[in-house]
Amino acid sequence: MTEQRMAKPTVTSADVARAAHVSQSAVSRTFTHGASVSEDTRRRVMQAAEELGYRPNALARSLISGKSGIIGVLVAYLDNQFYPGVIEMLSKALQAKGYRVLLFMTDQGDQDAVVEDMLQYQVEGVVMASAHLSSQLAQQCADNGIPVVLFNRYIATSPANSVTSDNLEGGRLVANFLADGGHERISYIAGFEDSSTNRDRESGFYKGLAERGMVCHSRGVGAYTQSGAAAAARELFASRTPPDAIFVANDHMAFAVMDVVRHELKLQVPEDVSIVGYDDVPQSSWQAYDLTSVRQPAGPMIEATIEILLEQINRKDVKRKAAVLPAELIVRSSAKKPKV
Amino acid sequence: MTEQRMAKPTVTSADVARAAHVSQSAVSRTFTHGASVSEDTRRRVMQAAEELGYRPNALARSLISGKSGIIGVLVAYLDNQFYPGVIEMLSKALQAKGYRVLLFMTDQGDQDAVVEDMLQYQVEGVVMASAHLSSQLAQQCADNGIPVVLFNRYIATSPANSVTSDNLEGGRLVANFLADGGHERISYIAGFEDSSTNRDRESGFYKGLAERGMVCHSRGVGAYTQSGAAAAARELFASRTPPDAIFVANDHMAFAVMDVVRHELKLQVPEDVSIVGYDDVPQSSWQAYDLTSVRQPAGPMIEATIEILLEQINRKDVKRKAAVLPAELIVRSSAKKPKV
């Protein structure tokens, strides 16, 4: 009989126990963090485990312990570089805390199914960074006692926690900066009109303008897409009174606006028109754009997310939280600076 | 005694069975895809489930069925927009096939621990898109009978499958294009020198140059980072004989090179120097860069990845596969075009 290499004989804790001449529970204890095992037992178990190639089955562990160690993360799209950055930081931070990320990408359609799937996999918490988000989904998690954090968005009527930057203040900062820059026809290009980020940025912007006795000169909607933003920009400039400054609801769209302004309309930035974005994604500091933008503090936002999540995973009684982190205007060359 | 709303009473299939006056297995069958249940039973079970808020426990199901429905995905970084795009497509495609993605982000350090973690969670397959990757990790999965696909990289000596674009041919295309463009001092900026992508792109490039009786004029190393690429570019131009064309090992670095060339060195692209990248990430078509680049067919690469993965999940006997998809030069304005 020739020896054949078969894949995966699935070695269990019982196999290890047998080989180490101890009970199966001793093996379990050896691989459980705060368990009490004698040094001698531990050594024998470890050696047997090594020899057999034993690896604890996390699924079985989760089943009995009731803790899966999995956090569900839901994102709509990754075109806007803000989100990949968030995924990367979030994922690393959760890994460092001993959790794993079950990632779901989805646009509107199948959100229900996705949340259902997450719950079936017994996630201990959920982070949602999807733009369109019915409050019902967060509710569904809440009903199951699973903490949810809405990242970079919130729903006032929902039981879900939220972590955002101070979009209201961010919008205000931009208004003041552009007013200080001596602009007279300041326009706005919106993202999704019904998203909380857009609503807050826009109303903070209007409030800031009002404080300076100004109103928004004209307005377009880009729906957080580059093609949408480009179209909106063309329209604004088709007017008899084109803007001399545009606040674009996020950087991702602002790049498209800058491209249209420079390459299609042959205008100078910021001489002919100032552009300001929101997010301060890495590309904003690329020389080709050098975009003045409001920085969303991704690092602190991630920290807050994880803190809220872990706190609520550990004691279920915690109240809904809404973390709002300070926004900061990063001045670059895409917008005229105030003359001092 | 006041009625209190407690979270999560954990309703099991047994609870549903009791409420529906059927056996627990009837409940299981109702929720198992190809099971035989009478219409009557199904209805009663579904109704009871609905009322109780029952949701099958996927972990328990996985434990007994031996199929977790989870694919582990390992990525090093998401700065380079090529990877977010891949994650998005891969994730959506796997979801569509009924799998879930367990995402791990890691640079070199803790790769061992990550792979270990994946295996403990009983992933059915693994996709690795990490640049630095010891062949040992793939081996470890293979030993456990878990199919692995190296995405956008390969290791000749490893049992792991791989999916790449034809980097060799891609490099050759660039060499010919630049030679046709009449350039005389053609340089190269490398990524990680020991990565398979860099090796193939570079040697294909050299081969292409050789075919035209040329050699690489000068060479720098950017290590796939923008700061590295910028430094390399500065060095190339500090020479008495600066290049009149540069092939940069990927787009992500090429943007940084273009920024240095234009904004620090005040040179015109492509009049003074032509720039060509690799990947054709979305930003390459942004007007500010309009970068000539070699397109990696992300869609087909994802399809191949999933096909290989599923095939090997279903029958364990399948041989190692290496899919190499055609690369295509996308001509834009960052490099002089051949005079016809």
Added chain:
DNA sequence: GTGAAAGCGCTAACAA
């Protein structure tokens, strides 16, 4: 510190 025993919630034979 250790082993025996009882499940976690579910699927998968097996009879009926």
Added chain:
DNA sequence: TTGTTAGCGCTTTCAC
């Protein structure tokens, strides 16, 4: 088609 019976691999009392 249905219910009964074993477990999947593990953690966790509970006596010892």
